[in-house]
Amino acid sequence: MHGNVSRWTHGAEQVLGWKAGDVIGNPPPVPPPWDGLKRWKGIGPGPAALLDAPCVWRGADGVKYELSVCTSPAISAEGEVLGVTIAARDISARTQLQEQLQAYARDVRESYGRELHRLADLEASYHATVEALAVAVEAKDDTTGGHIRRVCQLGLLLAKAHLGAAAEDPQLAYGFLLHDIGKLAVPDAVLNKPGHLDADEWAQIQNHPDAGARILAAVPFLDTALDVVRHHHERWDGAGYPNHLRGDEIPIAARIFAIVDTVDAMTSDRPYRAGLPLSDAIAEIKAQSGTQFDPACVATFTSLPTNEIQAMLQAGTVL
Amino acid sequence: MNTILIADDEAALRSLVRVTLDTGRFTILEASDGVEALELARLHKPDLIFLDWAMPGFSGLEVCRKLRADPGTRDLTVVMLTARAQEFDRDAALQVGVDAYVTKPFSPLRLLDAVRDKLGPSSLVS
Numbered sequence: 403m404h405g406n407v408s409r410w411t412h413g414a415e416q417v418l419g420w421k422a423g424d425v426i427g428n429p430p431p432v433p434p435p436w437d438g439l440k441r442w443k444g445i446g447p448g449p450a451a452l453l454d455a456p457c458v459w460r461g462a463d464g465v466k467y468e469l470s471v472c473t474s475p476a477i478s479a480e481g482e483v484l485g486v487t488i489a490a491r492d493i494s495a496r497t498q499l500q501e502q503l504q505a506y507a508r509d510v511r512e513s514y515g516r517e518l519h520r521l522a523d524l525e526a527s528y529h530a531t532v533e534a535l536a537v538a539v540e541a542k543d544d545t546t547g548g549h550i551r552r553v554c555q556l557g558l559l560l561a562k563a564h565l566g567a568a569a570e571d572p573q574l575a576y577g578f579l580l581h582d583i584g585k586l587a588v589p590d591a592v593l594n595k596p597g598h599l600d601a602d603e604w605a606q607i608q609n610h611p612d613a614g615a616r617i618l619a620a621v622p623f624l625d626t627a628l629d630v631v632r633h634h635h636e637r638w639d640g641a642g643y644p645n646h647l648r649g650d651e652i653p654i655a656a657r658i659f660a661i662v663d664t665v666d667a668m669t670s671d672r673p674y675r676a677g678l679p680l681s682d683a684i685a686e687i688k689a690q691s692g693t694q695f696d697p698a699c700v701a702t703f704t705s706l707p708t709n710e711i712q713a714m715l716q717a718g719t720v721l
Numbered sequence: 722m723n724t725i726l727i728a729d730d731e732a733a734l735r736s737l738v739r740v741t742l743d744t745g746r747f748t749i750l751e752a753s754d755g756v757e758a759l760e761l762a763r764l765h766k767p768d769l770i771f772l773d774w775a776m777p778g779f780s781g782l783e784v785c786r787k788l789r790a791d792p793g794t795r796d797l798t799v800v801m802l803t804a805r806a807q808e809f810d811r812d813a814a815l816q817v818g819v820d821a822y823v824t825k826p827f828s829p830l831r832l833l834d835a836v837r838d839k840l841g842p843s844s845l846v847s
Contacts (some may be wrong), residue, residue, distance in 0.1 A: 411748065471755075498734055500736075503737060504736065506738055507741040508740055508741075510830070510833070511743075511744065511829070511845070514829075514830065514845060515845045515846050518837065518842045518845055519846045521842075522842065522846070
């Protein structure tokens with residue numbers, strides 16, 4: 403073995419371009435992967451020393467070919483390397499396919515990213531729409547200034563403590579913000595009446611959860627948000643309205659909301675009375691645990707840091 | 722910057738996973754065998770590890786077992802990415818504590834979901 407080519411197949415002519423007559427008897431027109439060939443001496447007689455080793459050879463036309471190379475030594479009984487068979491396969495097509503696959507992968511990733519971006523945009527516009535509606539409700543009922551904003555924030559604080567990651571569902575915030583939208587269906591004369599309500603007027607007030615749920619029923623992106631709208635006046639003991647649900651029958655978001663709605667109502671100033679201190683409101687919530695409110699939710703609520711509750715109840719908090 | 726480790730002995734597969742995920746918003750490390758995977762995991766504490774099962778050195782299963790046994794790497798998120806699709810394979814992987822099990826040929830969306838859940842949607846938004 404002198405390092406010269408002894409055989410040059412038709413396939414080699416096809417792949418690399420050189421004709422057998424020009425190559426045989428001369429050193430290989432392109433250097434084979436000698437690094438791999440050196441290993442033969444170490445391993446002695448045996449199977450191919452190189453299996454599917456990728457390498458790049460330059461053909462007669464100057465073009466680089468990606469080849470997968472298998473080499474096999476012919477070794478005498480004495481261990482002398484007599485010759486080398488090099489089999490090379492053109493894997494350009496495989497490489498192209500791999501690159502094509504990567505192009506698909508890149509496109510999938512980019513489409514996915516765009517989809518996430520659109521989703522975030524959509525969520526943002528849902529939120530803005532809900533907020534606009536909530537502000538409209540607030541404008542009608544002018545005695546409760548900032549109530550919706552406060553109960554939404556406080557409600558989310560309690561929900562996070564009580565439900566953990568599930569509180570991140572935007573439906574919860576939507577429900578809190580829109581809870582009183584049904585008041586749009588209650589005549590102003592009844593809603594803002596300073597004195598005692600007669601039975602008919604009281605029935606109209608009690609109709610606001612159902613009215614709210616009806617108003618919002620056609621909005622496709624609101625689903626469990628309606629739980630709060632419909633059930634925020636239910637009571638744990640079943641004495642609430644509109645459906646007299648009791649205990650766990652009341653959706654959890656509505657049970658959470660009932661507490662913060664009451665706290666805010668008690669601590670807010672009204673034209674006819676000053677708001678109670680937070681400590682009194684908390685004591686009242688505790689007193690109503692198991693009657694008006696879910697005891698588990700009350701326990702979570704009373705475990706919240708008072709200063710955080712107080713901060714949420716400060717008017718002027720930005721939504 | 723968040724870090725993702727791709728451990729697979731197939732270079733073509735590693736590169737495909739890399740291209741599927743690489744938005745340039747996190748560092749991507751590659752390991753071509755189980756020993757290297759374990760070293761890189763211990764050194765860099767990646768936020769997310771895609772782990773092949775059949776690798777030289779340690780198998781993905783062994784790598785995961787070792788990660789879970791070490792307080793320093795116990796809480797790393799591991800997604801097994803493997804051609805082994807049998808139910809008992811999946812069970813064995815869950816037993817050693819992989820967080821998710823994705824079979825090859827993999828759905829690129831599953832990998833992207835894993836990244837979104839672990840690193841947040843903003844890491845993938847283009």
